[in-house]
Amino acid sequence: MKILVTGYNGQLGYDVVQEGRKRGLHMIGSTIEDLDITDSNQINEYINNLKPDAVIHCAAYTAVDRAEEDREKAWDVNVNGTKYLAEAVKAINAKFMYISTDYVYEGNGDVPYTEDSKIFPQSYYGLTKYEGERVVQNLLTDSFIVRISWVFGINGNNFIKTMLRLGETHDELKVVADQIGSPTYTYDLSKLLIDMIQSQKYGIYQATNEGFCSWADFAEKIFDVAGYSVKVKGITSEEYPTLAVRPKNSRMSKEKLRANGFEPLPHWEHALAHYVNELKQEVQNDK
Template identity: 65%
Template sequence: MKILVTGFTGQLGFDVVREGLIRGFEMVGVGSKDLDITDEKAVYQYVKDLNPDAIVHCAAYTAVDKAEDDREDCWNVNVKGTTYLANASKEVNTKFIYISSDYVFDGEGESPFVETDQANPIGYYGKTKFEAEKVVQSLLTDWFIVRISWVFGINGNNFVKTMLRLAETRDELNVVGDQFGSPTNTFDLSRLLLDLIQSEKYGIYHATNEGFCSWADFAKEIYHLAGDKIKVNAIPTEDYPTRAVRPKNSRMSKQKLVDNGFKPLPSWQDSLDRYLKALKQEVK
């Protein structure tokens, strides 16, 4: 099986390629320097020449705060880029996975969102991710849309690495305690994505590690597992203003995965423990 993975230089794309190679697939990972997904002709020619069996589209404009002001670039990457890839995918008749986000929801309430809940993004980044979802559904038949949240991986920057870095110079931190979601290890997520791509159970899925927590809870567990004695103070969102509004409820139900025969991802605590151990190995 030949699989094209966009966003190879990011956290998830890197792990999807790595997992695919372990499984013996022919993996082709591209970053923005290899393929500009906002160049329609380049995308069409690249996909046509490669003629993959599947495309896993991880590339995205993910600077949530910057997106509020840099709207043109965000739209070009997230919506136009996805449109060009989906059209090219249609031409070569290949399966397509689009990686979406918890930001398509408004974050209201406390119940986990299910796949059929109405999307209502409250920021521009979320709006572009939802528009791209609609593009995929309108252009293709063999598609998967996978909404993810709070990812952390070996390759690239993330919340875990930031917390560990801050621990080097701080003994006390304020972290938002009223936004809830599921931390998600891209290693675990990549395995699920490749299970999906080998199936024909198309549709929208939510895919995160099991369990929910706040950002403050997440930080506390990072320091607990890392053995760092850092005091974490949970603060309200209002005390940590950002350019883009964050959804307070990013809980998502993964029941659809189970109903379709896919194994749930491990708990976020278990995944975080494995991730921290893997980070230590990378440093050696």
Template identity: 60%
Template sequence: MKILVTGATGQLGYDVVREGSRRGFEMYGIGSSQLDITNKNNVISYIEELRPDVIVHCAAYTAVDQAEDDKETCWKVNVDGTKNLATIARMVNAKFLYISTDYVFNGEGQEPFTETDSADPIGHYGLTKHTGEESVKSLLDKWFIVRISWVFGMNGNNFIKTMLRLAESRNEINVVGDQYGSPTYTYDLARLLIDMIQTDKYGIYHASNEGYCSWAEFAKEIFRVSNKDVVINSIKTEEYPTRAVRPKNSRMSKQKLVENGFTTLPPWQDAITRYLTEINSRGE
């Protein structure tokens, strides 16, 4: 099976390429320097020549605060780029897996959002990702949409690396404690995605590591596992204003994974332990 992965220089794309290669698939990982997905003609010529069996679309404009001020670029990447890829996927009859986000929801309430709950994004980034979802659904028959949250992986910056970096110069850190969700380890997610694209169990899925926590609880577990004596002060969202509004409830139900026989990801605490072990083994 020939698999094209966009966003291969990012955290998730990197691990998807690595996992697919480990299983013996013909993997083609590209970043923006290899292909500008907002250029439709370039996308068509590249994919018509490659003719992949599957496109795993990890590339995205994910700077949620910057998106509020650079709406045009965010839209071009997340909407126009996705449309371009979905259009050519239909032409070459490729399966299409689109990575989406918890930001398509409004973040209200305390119950986990289900795969069938109505989208109601509260920021421009979430709006573009939801519009990307709708484009995939309207243009294709063989599609997967996988919503994820709070991503961390080896290849790139993330919350865990930020906390460890801050701990080098601080013994006390303020972290938001009233936003809840699930961390997602890209190593675990990549294994699920490679499993998924080998099936025809199309549809919308939620995929993150099992269990829920606040950002403050996330930080405390990072320092507990890494044996660092850092005090985490849990603060309210209002005490840490950001350009884009953050959802307070990013809990997502993974019922669709269970119903379709996929293995859910391990608990988030276990993922942190394995991730920190990997970082230490690499000397990072």
């Protein structure tokens, strides 16, 4: 099976390509240097020449705060780029997987969202990702749409790396404690996505590591696992204002995964321990 993965230079795209290669699949990872997804002519030529059996679309404009001001660019990448890709994929009758986000929901309350919950994005980023979902559903009879949250992986920047860096120079850190969700380890998620793309079980899914926590809980566990003596002081979202509204409730149900026979991801604490060991190994290898 030949699979094209956009956003290969990102956390998820990188791990998806590595996982597919481990399984002997023909994986092609593209970056903006290889393929500008906002250029429809370039996409059509690239897809027609490559003729992949499937496309896993990980590339996205993910600068949540910047998207509030750079709206044209965010729309061009997340909506137009997705449309051009889906059109090209439709023309060659290949499979298509679109990676979406918890930001499509309103983000209130404390009940986990299901795939059928009301869509009400509170940020422009969330709006563009949902419009990307709609494009895919309108163009393709069958597709995979996978909503994820709080991503961390070896190839790129993330919350864990930020906390570990700050933990080197701080005895105490203030971290938001009223936003609740699930961290998602790209190493674990990539296994699920490769399983899914090889199936015919199309639809909208939610995929994160098991369990819920706040960012403050997450930070405390990071320092505990890494052996740092850093005190975490929980604060409210209002005490840490951002340009884009962050969802306070990012809990997502993963029951649909189980119902369709897919293996749930490990608990986020297990994923964190694995990831911190992976980071340590990377540092040792660089020495």
